[in-house]
Amino acid sequence: MTPIAIVTGASSGIGAATARRLAAEGFHVVAAARRGDRLADLVDSIRDNGGAATAVTCDVTDDESVAGLVQAVGGLAQQADLPGRVTLLVNNAGGARGLDPVESAPVADWRWMYEVNVLGTLRVTQALLPALTASGAGTVVVIGSTAGQVVYEGGGGYTAAKHGQTALTETLRLELCGRPVRVVEIDPGMVRTDEFSVNRFGGNTARADAVYAGVAEPLVADDIADCVAWCATRPQHVNVDRLVVRPLAQAAQHKVHRVLPG
Template sequence: MTPVAIVTGASSGIGAATARRLAAEGFHVLAAARRTDRLAELVERIAADGGTATGVACDVTSDEAVAGLAATAQAAPGPVTLLVNNAGGARGLDPVESGSVADWQWMYDVNVLGTLRVTKALLPALEASGAGTVVIVSSTAGFTVYEGGGGYTAAKHAQTAVAGTLRLELCGRPVRVVEIDPGMVRTDEFAMVRFAGDADRAAAVYEGVAEPLVADDVADCIAWCATRPQHVNVDRLVVRPLAQAAQHKVHRG
């Protein structure tokens, strides 16, 4: 039977690229996101490329929506062997002293509690497959803080803690836990969401950087980790563009 991969936040960016790549690797992909119109386009593109996928409307901040995703997984055409917790995001770049509680709450709910909800709901199916993998897409912000990033780095540090804790708790059971930590990735939406649609501020993030990572680069890393032999667990993969030596060290031409 065809193995099934579930990807959250699949309507754009890293999630969409990962869904396409996993379909090319032979998975039937359950592409989950809020924007069903984009999911329909993604499913069509995957089909045109010779793969198979199903779009599933899912908001990871909703218990009911996540339960619906789990129900869809039960009717999938094969065993659920891979979950990619990709849904997430950043809002704002305010210092702690003037940080928006609403923005911090949103970042924690999407990045951390979203990962918790989806992982809890899908773990039984992953374990039942006998060869499950949970991928958590965190960030280099999960282990390095920076000015103005308190809310996002706090959420990503928490997500990293979830990954490490889950790996300990699943020891001896047939489910791997992989953490992917990208640095600077240029996607269509990440910086735009962070700066509430301010295109100039979003563009400034990447100004002068010749080749930031793109979504396909991160999808390649996820697919590589997920397709290693089952006894091989890539605990953490950190990936940055050549121009970024560290969080604060970026070459700009």
């Protein structure tokens, strides 16, 4: 039976790269995100390369939208004669807003980051756990961040959300002990994608580019997709609790080698 993988935040960046990679690994990928037009293009490209994929428009901050995702996944399983084979969930939807100090950061930005990174992961995981458990060989992957391990100035809202996501992940692993579901956390450092930093700075491309200035080879989305695929395809008795991955130029959150002109 073909295993089904659900990837949230699949319309761009790490999510899109992960969807493509998992399809190449033999999964039927359910690509979920808010932007249906981008999902359609992604699914078409996967199918053009011989993979199997289905697009589902979903907002992880909305209960009814997540319920619709679960319904679509259930319908796919029945249509494809794959009952009980929802084996992988990749909680990738997330993001950052702003780089303001705690004393002046907009509360709305903090609320949005918590809603997407923490409660979005909670909603989707709760909704799909019954199917993952029924498969007898389920895996939940949470795309966290090194910001979930270390704080930095200006990053209070994002690091708080990512610390919360890490706490959720570690607690879930404890609570599922004895059930056939693995829980994996992947924490990337500097990953250059088309949208993450641009979105963080409200479309200010100059501020976004400055994040990676002088860094010869930051990670890219395909690097994280490779990590997801590796963790998900280990033998089921192998649980990679946490995988921290940074570019060579980044020794720690605050230590980055940059070569600047002049």
